[in-house]
Amino acid sequence: MENFDPTKGESFYIQLIFDEMEGNISQHETEQLIVWRKQDPANEKTYREMVENADNLELLKIYRQLDTEISITSLHQKLRAGQNIDKPENRKNLSLVYLRWVGAAAVLFLFIFSSIYIFQQQDRVVLSSTHTETARFTLPDGSKIVLNANSSIAYSKRSFHRSRAVKLLNGECFLAIVHNPNKPFSISYGNISVRDIGTSFNFGIDGEQLKVSVRSGIISIHENRSEISKAILKAGETATYQTKTGHMHRDSIRDLNYMAYVDHHLVFNNASLNEVAKSLELAYHRKIRILGSLTLKRHFTAEFKDRSLSDVLSVICVALNLEFLEKAGIIYLQEKRKQVRTNGS
Template identity: 25%
Template sequence: MNNQTDIDIVIRYLEDPGNEQLKKQLNEWIQQDAGNLDIFLDMKDMWHGDPLPAASAFDTHGQWQELNAVLDNVPAVKKPAEKGRVIKMARKYWAAAAVLLIGGTWAYFGPGSYKTFATAQNQDSLRLPDGSTMYLNAHTTVRYARGFGKENRQIKIDKGEAFFDVTKNDALPFIVNAPDVEVQVLGTAFNVKAANAGVKVFVQSGKVSAAYKGTEKKVILTPGVEASLKHNGTNIDTRVHKKNNNILAWKTRTLIFDEAQLNEVADALEDFYSVQVKINNQQLSDKKLLATFRNMPLDEVLDIMKKTLQINIAHKNDLVEIY
């Protein structure tokens, strides 16, 4: 679904809010991405000529909770006399004003209190207003306040994985909010991954504080250390990684295995290629791989593994079986 189609879904609904089919399409579209609700709410306000909310008053979380009520109670819109011409012009306006494409990453610059960036099957990078750089993995959604770099330096990761190279500013701590977890730094380089099970934070340089929101439970991370924080959890597990690890392989596009055990290799392949890797013969777990793969196709990597480790590997669709 492209951005023109996305905007058309909202406009068709606003033209005929009583249409159950349009309401269903709108609801499905909103559920696809956290940023879609913001687009809908802002467009609805502008459609009806309502004043836009002030940044401090815009409650996205509350809007999510009230979504069903919003969809059920939007009043009918008066149709203009020259409906066909006006609607065509309106659709062109929304498509141009509400969504901007940047190198495969879409960014919403609507009148809400923050900007939302999302990637599909691509990766992208963005220089933030304070001079910091944010690298986004595929299928990642982040947002930051319009006053970023002046009033605060807060970023929210709704889903996915991002690496931050942070410009030092003692007066404005750099804060990353992920589900249930808050990460705070002054100047450093670190990676945050928000997955279904929880949040992982890995530090490349500097120091990072990772904490459960609303609690005193936190940990200070130094270079090479990764913290795992579970959703609705209380414990923070930490792990020290050796220099050659694959946590940032999605960014460097390079997999490095330094006498890595096969189960560790399997985990890295799953993250890097978005596949499921099963080791059907556990006697193979002790085998170790010494290899470097620089942005190579999965089948080429598997072929080298087969010959190097003298093992059998089958790859079909999204499943890799080692036996």
């Protein structure tokens, strides 16, 4: 009984039950709750009632959304498919007629779907970047989008003014959305969509990992077009969604340079030379290699705002006593040799 605190009233434990239902309860609190439930049958009754109420609220939500007419239409289709809705006297010789109708319907559907497909292809706008450079676009609503290298998005020319829905096809993009409460903006990849509530954020796919990082404002993440939000993220937060398992991990943004490809704003805080090189590669889409092992032990602190790669490398080299050179499109960083050479930066 050491976990039971008689000074705490029922409200405290009710709040713990809400926390438990939300999956946001510590081990110690769980133990407190178990002791409280065992302490009095009335407490156990309260607990069970709350769980039942929560369940009934879920049922009520579904009950409210049911549409009898849609369901009855679908039921009629099933009955027709089994020819159960026709009167018995009309059932003779129906199989031949039925087959003819099925054939005609199949041809018609093929024609309709082909037309829709061709129409959609004409209606579809695809924006892409090259393999080595970012690309900047303004969407029809004025929202800005920066595509990282090797990235593409698509939207419907016709329906964009109505629904502002964009699909990420591959890669990564940064979006600064013009807020319009009547026409919420959404970007999706697979079964995950991110809805903007007036914000700027980064959205990208890397293998099986879909990553969203919010720079300003709030976004909500939805699965399978559900109206129920899977997570709400605010500025400074990031979420990683595993497309195979459906698992989502939420965290605060730790990579200070996650959107350096957009604005070349780089922040290094006692970063190792390896980390520096990796960030530069992602921001400038160039291959950078470190020669020698001593350089790996060096650390670097600095901030760069929209500087060229050459400028940034020059500063790093001076600070760490290195030099850089370029061969066959690859930039090499190495210990500065005794004889100073000019590198054209």
